[in-house]
Amino acid sequence: IGEIQRFIRDDGTVKVSRSLKELNHKVRGKKEELMKNLGRSPTVNELAEALGMTREEIVQAEEVGRSPQSIYETVYE
């Protein structure tokens, strides 16, 4: 597995599942933070602005936790 990881890094070919998973953590963290500060659920634009991300990126990052390709992730980790 270490071999595969090195190959992925050297080649610059990071799997989507992996980088989106990192974004997913960021999005989740910020969402909770804003929820506490605002006392309500943030809007998509508020969250996007707070993260310096687009709405599109947030939608994609939110979905990754539950999609089937996370199976690959556990294989590569």
Next chain:
Amino acid sequence: MRNEMTLEFLSVSENESLARVAVAAFVSQMNPTMEELTDIKTVVSEAVTNAIIHGYEENPHQKVMLSCAIDGEQIEIIIKDEGKGISDIEEAKEPLFTSKPEWERSGMGFTIMENFMDKVDVTSDPDIGTTIRMMKQLTSTRALCN
């Protein structure tokens, strides 16, 4: 602003995620709260899963149709299959009712749709198919921005 889209996909469970993401991406231009967005994705999942599992009984060659229209703060989502249909709609809608108890399905799909959306219309005929039309008015953005 009015906008609309239609998505058609094969009745395989891999496409449930496609349906969720497409609706979320489309509806996100209305600036809903993250909570509203999650609710909308949940009802899309429930209706699409029903079409695949109950409507088409997992025949992967059939097609599920989804359409979404937005107008001001109003969202309309229609999910349609041409599968086996529902003979008793009232019974199907009852909380905990499921025709597949052996599958550990929750029987809560329709209850979730009715709770998360303002209005849910079910049209269904045996062997013709099922159409679920759901409406929701976003309230939070309006309350926040005006």
Next chain:
Amino acid sequence: MRNEMTLEFLSVSENESLARVAVAAFVSQMNPTMEELTDIKTVVSEAVTNAIIHGYEENPHQKVMLSCAIDGEQIEIIIKDEGKGISDIEEAKEPLFTSKPEWERSGMGFTIMENFMDKVDVTSDPDIGTTIRMMKQLTSTRALCN
């Protein structure tokens, strides 16, 4: 595994993001690399923008059709409009050629599509519309997993 989907949407620039996200979500089941996914989203943007801006000249009541099919490692994306069409396809494909120089368009849309995809077919007839069919074979997943 074979899978397919079709997306139809109004020709407004807000839906460019919908098209990108839907294709990305669909193609993600093939476990592409981030780079491959970015390339695919870029060509979808280019073709959809062309349909909206050139094909329909931003008439927001027209419809853009997008379909995507995957089969093993092969991806096929078709983007279609029923707009004004292209009279000289060879000229349109030339790097830096644009019919709207006043818009600061880059004239690189077709060049990008041809560079990022394995194959790009353009069919177009004046006043009938334009269809772009693009194919790409993912290589990385095969190299890594087998």
